[in-house]
Amino acid sequence: MNAERLPWHERLHHRDALRAGRYAALADAEGFEAICFALEALGLRLLGEKKNLGKYAEPLGNLARKSVVLSEMSQRFPERFSGFQALMAVVKGARNDAMHTGVYARHATAAAIELCIGLEEALMNEPEGARKAVKDFMVKSPVVVEAWQPVAHARQLMLTHSFSFLPVYLDGAWRLLSEGGLARYVRTGRSPSKALAVTIENAAASLHLVDAKVVDLDADVDLLLTSSEDASIRLWLVADAHGRLCGVLSPFELM
Incomplete structure (x- = not known):
């Protein structure tokens, strides 16, 4: 063919x-x-x-x-x-x-x-001007952490998979735990063993979680990259029609 x-x-x-x-x-x-x-x-x-x-x-x-x-x-x-x-x-x-x-x-x-x-x-490669949707580029079955899990679990996932961000659903919204936030939390004025045993929910303020940008499956990837609102975003979360998280998208997948 x-x-x-x-x-x-x-x-x-x-x-x-x-x-x-x-x-x-x-x-x-x-x-x-x-x-x-x-x-x-x-x-x-x-x-x-x-x-x-x-x-x-x-x-x-x-x-x-x-x-x-x-x-x-x-x-x-x-x-x-x-x-x-x-x-x-x-x-x-x-x-x-x-x-x-x-x-x-x-x-x-x-x-x-x-x-x-x-x-x-x-x-x-598609013809010039062809629309490309988020669902065609996203990473399916994303890895997430739960609010009740210890910070040690999030750290283990990041180190094992070289993740820069991990999604966590907290207080009715999707948030992102960043590698920078986790590093500051572990290294700033506390015993690492005690810090890692705290749940993500209880450590949320010190972890400096950021609000996640959630997009639809059919969102146009070119518009995401050119939108001033999304210009500094390093990870988008992708939700299906029922609001369930079904994928993640980073600039890495779009290169």
Whole structure:
């Protein structure tokens, strides 16, 4: 199938699979099988028949032409960006090699991640002026903390997942616990062991929680980025028609 004819919902599915593969590879530099599986699934859909990864190079390469990073940037700044063919060759070689260790594994993983970023960009390219909704970019099933949980739990989540913010529902509204607020709370004039045992609700004033910006699933992402009201926001919370939190969106997902 021509990549341009790939339905939007399928593009989103494969974008999410590539993104999940990237995250898995970042968590384990010696294991990038998740990326390979995502590439093979996308290649299978584009080619229309089951082959090995090498046979999918042509349809994936056609898609890669829609990526500014994999085409234009790799030509203009070859010292900074690699082209599709070079990245694909590394990934194919590593896919067929059982020795996924050390420097070799890190090099292959870095190439696979770079390839994913470019293909994700290509999949999300839409005609000029096309409206893009929050639901197409948000991270689903967001991690939240409860008001009754101890501050130690929020700290553990932030350190484990490198979160900058955590949503918490408090006093009838969604608030955000920031890494800065938590750091100040833990380090300012109190025993860390005692501070971490306090519930988020009881420590709310000292944690400097901020009001969250809640948006609809169908909100236009371009309007969010250009609105003066939202210009300094680093995380939007996404609610469904019933007011339930169903996702989060940060500028990171929109890059």
